[in-house]
Amino acid sequence: MLERLNHAMDYIEERLDQQIEVAELARIAVTSEYHFRRLFSALAGLPLSEYIRRRRLTVAGAQVLAGEGTLLDVAVRYGYGSAEAFARAFRAVHGVGPGEARRTGAALYSQPRMSFRLIVEGSSSMRYRIVEKGEFQVVGRKVRVPLVHEGMNPAIVALIRSMDQETVRRMESLSDQEPRGIVNVADRVADGREEGTEFDYYHAVVTNAAAPDDMESLLVPEGTWAVFECSGPVPQALQYLWRDVFTQWFPSNPYRSRPGPEISLTRLSEDPAEAGAELWIPVERTTG
CATH class of the missing domain: 1.10.10.60 (Homeodomain-like)
Incomplete structure (x- = not known):
């Protein structure tokens, strides 16, 4: 590749x-x-x-x-x-x-010509699985937010803090399939993923149930998903996992990303700064 x-x-x-x-x-x-x-x-x-x-x-x-x-x-x-x-x-x-x-004769900026090479470190392995999912809905609260590459996203934090416990409980009750529980969904992300560009963020669940009147829904067609697991500091572990998936996993595996939302979830440990996480990326198998 x-x-x-x-x-x-x-x-x-x-x-x-x-x-x-x-x-x-x-x-x-x-x-x-x-x-x-x-x-x-x-x-x-x-x-x-x-x-x-x-x-x-x-x-x-x-x-x-x-x-x-x-x-x-x-x-x-x-x-x-x-x-x-x-x-x-x-x-x-x-x-x-x-x-x-x-x-x-002013000094000018120079963008070097780029080439890519794979550095194989062999010090860690990446856990993943391939999942085939039928059509489903993402149901929850939605907001348009700027992309933040590292650290907390203030707009997402504000949305989550604005939700009362009763709304969260009703949302959780709709979860009826993997990935279970409250998830983070990023949709309509710019292909180049420039920091500051906006995308649709859903604090939501994955379900086949109808959306309540006070929640929004996103219909996701059937397809193949690559599911990655990691653990570490929040939210850096998940942000670094996305980077590693694209820079290490995709160049070494017979899959490519396809249009669709990216889904993630975190499970906090006793240390609130640490968490286990999953990242769901829509993929399709390559033929070449």
């Missing part, structure tokens, strides 16, 4: 001055566009679109400093329709406009 990803990176590099289609990158990597975007973001630490933008402006910056053509020539070469649009993007990355950079 990583070898195919590196072929896709070569394709990007060869076409920085041309239109780059994500569908073609996914074809080279022998995966879906959805999974390619998510895998790239997990491995690279930034969204695919942002990486391409930074690489283009890195190469464009070198050509600006070298005096290769007019600034408009460079702008058009890298996909900008006007010198003004190019100047705005250039300043956002380099902190200085292209005209000033050319006049003064």
Whole structure:
């Protein structure tokens, strides 16, 4: 898988001055566009679109400093329709406009070309199972929240604290299948998973029961799920588990992620800062 990803990176590099289609990158990597975007973001630490933008402006910056053509020539070469649009993007990355950079020989930001390799540590194993589930509903309270990569999400904490015990009890009574009990559900997450982008968060249960009038529901089609287990500090253990699933498990197993909500649950121990956790990721088996 990583070898195919590196072929896709070569394709990007060869076409920085041309239109780059994500569908073609996914074809080279022998995966879906959805999974390619998510895998790239997990491995690279930034969204695919942002990486391409930074690489283009890195190469464009070198050509600006070298005096290769007019600034408009460079702008058009890298996909900008006007010198003004190019100047705005250039300043956002380099902190200085292209005209000033050319006049003064300013120091510019450089986004290195990326390649991927798998480091095998062998010091720990990842526990997982594959589950086939029929259609079900997520039923509970919903809020639109910003994505937080590390630490508590204040918007989620506020939602949970706003719920009275009677509402929680009624919700728990609806749970009739795995994963059982109150779960955390993330839906409509941006493919690049940029911090600060918003997604739908449900504090809810998985059920086939109808949703009460004061709760919202999300219908989830039947499909395959990879279920991962971990334990550790809350919420870091679960956040790190998601990272490890995409950077270690997916490149080494014949599955890819598919569109759908991600479901997690935690079980607190005697130490309130520690918990056991499960992460449910919608997947499909790869053919290549």
